[in-house]
Amino acid sequence: MTKTAWVFPGQGSQALGMGTDLLDIPAAQEKFAAAEAILGWSVTEICQNEEEKLSNTRYTQPCLYVVESILADLIREKGHQPDLVAGHSLGEYVALYVAGVFEWSTGLKLVKQRAEMMDSAAGGMMAALMNFDRDQLEQLIADTPDVVLANDNSPAQVVISGTPEAVQTVMSQAKAKRAIPLKVSGAFHSHLMADVANNFQKILDNVEFKPAKVPVLSNVEPVPTVDPQVLKQRLSQQMTGSVRWREISLQLPANTIEKVVEIGPGNVLTGLIKRTTTDLILENVRKAAELPN
Secondary structure, eight states: OOOEEEEOOOOOOOOTTTTTTTTTTHHHHHHHHHHHHHHHHHHHHHHHHHHHHHHHHHHHHHHHHHHHHHHHHHHTTOOOSSSSSEETHHHHHHHHHHHHHHHHHHHHHHHHHHHHHHHHOOOOOOEEEEOOHHHHHHHHHHHTTTEEEEEEEEETTTEEEEEEHHHHHHHHHSOOOEEEEOOSSTTTSGGGGHHHHHHHHHHHTOOOOOSSSSSSOOOSOOOOBBBHHHHHHHHHTTTTTOHHHHHHHHHHHHHHEEEEEEEESSSSHHHHHHOOOOOOEEEEEEGGGGOOO
């Protein structure tokens, strides 16, 4: 048997029309209806018709959670199971659900509250840098207050986060081929999210985490574990901590993973993994037509 990891994308992977091809599947219809009861709004309505809302954090994160988790459940219905799971930022919640750490509705309620809290955290800035001098960038970040490495995505792509002044300073001085400001409301995955993280912690404290059925690679600590307390602790650090996706990619072959399936819209994660490590079979399940037989 080929040892397989399932990975789940986060904010930025959303696309208008995602999930609409699932509406003919009864199990998916049930999940969409259950999601509407929890959220108070329709995931399918926003995914089909409201591009502006779909790019708003408050709606993006629950929509991604619902669509990705439905796709994962449909794959499992066909008898497939992962040997390891990981998710990029928001995607970690889908990974934890698939690993059996909490119930689907519990995960959606957490994502709803996370999204609303993050959406309210205004005033920060994030920017993606491509093809940069890593040593020079790390030194520049170390020398510039109020900016951090938020997403270490691959050897050639990172995201920085902080105050607008600090982020613009690093963008202007970094030796990078491209530097692009991101359309987000706050400085996610930085110390500027501390107040939001503290409020979210109170919610997390009341949620029971069960031992994972398969190991999970967390964003802030890419070492596989099934321990529920460790997974909760790592998740609680995620809002202010860096997404260490480059290290997660390197951990896949180190844990004898041979195949990676990215479940959700787009192909961002398989693209990042391809640039970081070689000799892995990479597959995408973005829609019903790509579900395995």
